[in-house]
Amino acid sequence: MTAPLTPSQPPPHDPAWPPPPPSHPGPAGDPITAAEVVQGLVVTAASAVAGALLGVLWVWLAPAVQLISDGEGVYLRDSEGEAAIGADGTFVLLALAFGAVAGLVVFLVRRKGGVPLVVGLALGGVLGSLLAWWLGVRLGPTADVVAHAKAVGPNVVFDAPLKLRMGAAAMLAWPLAATVLHLLLTAAFGPRDPEPGPWDAYGKR
Numbered sequence: 001m002t003a004p005l006t007p008s009q010p011p012p013h014d015p016a017w018p019p020p021p022p023s024h025p026g027p028a029g030d031p032i033t034a035a036e037v038v039q040g041l042v043v044t045a046a047s048a049v050a051g052a053l054l055g056v057l058w059v060w061l062a063p064a065v066q067l068i069s070d071g072e073g074v075y076l077r078d079s080e081g082e083a084a085i086g087a088d089g090t091f092v093l094l095a096l097a098f099g100a101v102a103g104l105v106v107f108l109v110r111r112k113g114g115v116p117l118v119v120g121l122a123l124g125g126v127l128g129s130l131l132a133w134w135l136g137v138r139l140g141p142t143a144d145v146v147a148h149a150k151a152v153g154p155n156v157v158f159d160a161p162l163k164l165r166m167g168a169a170a171m172l173a174w175p176l177a178a179t180v181l182h183l184l185l186t187a188a189f190g191p192r193d194p195e196p197g198p199w200d201a202y203g204k205r
Contacts, residue, residue: 036116044123050102054129064159088170099174103177103180129175
């Protein structure tokens with residue numbers, strides 16, 4: 001005669017034993033959704049449009065390089081001046097500020113983060129910088145220095161066209177500031193993955 005089964009013993013030949021582990025939210029590596037792609041595109045477009053404001057501020061804040069003509073040639077009024085470097089520095093500082101604001105705003109709006117948002121920040125930063133560069137040159141003094149010198153006459157100081165001498169490097173300031181700050185904020189204050197439970201260890205056997 002055999003003893004009856006106790007509740008602590010698994011029923012013999014029962015395919016439902018042990019019971020399946022409870023479900024829990026998936027990890028951060030879930031597939032990218034269409035909504036996240038749309039959000040990334042919105043971030044790209046918004047950053048690119050904000051480049052127009054950067055271009056206007058660059059024209060307004062960048063120090064002017066002054067030229068003068070003697071009737072035969074055009075020369076720098078101050079050959080030892082640092083205005084040309086100041087124009088580049090102004091653009092880079094403004095781009096860093098725009099990138100930091102973009103990264104902060106995107107993090108505050110969507111703390112979960114995601115690859116599309118990071119790509120949108122990077123691509124939008126490059127597009128915004130290109131638009132700012134183009135718009136700043138268009139809004140600044142004319143690029144036809146000879147015609148400008150003839151128009152103002154000899155021995156009259158006038159502003160040189162706005163140029164970005166470190167163009168390729170300056171284009172990276174905005175996207176780098178945006179993506180780095182966003183990733184740091186997400187790592188420090190973003191939502192955490194759920195802690196592994198006892199059933200997770202069982203499922204790995």
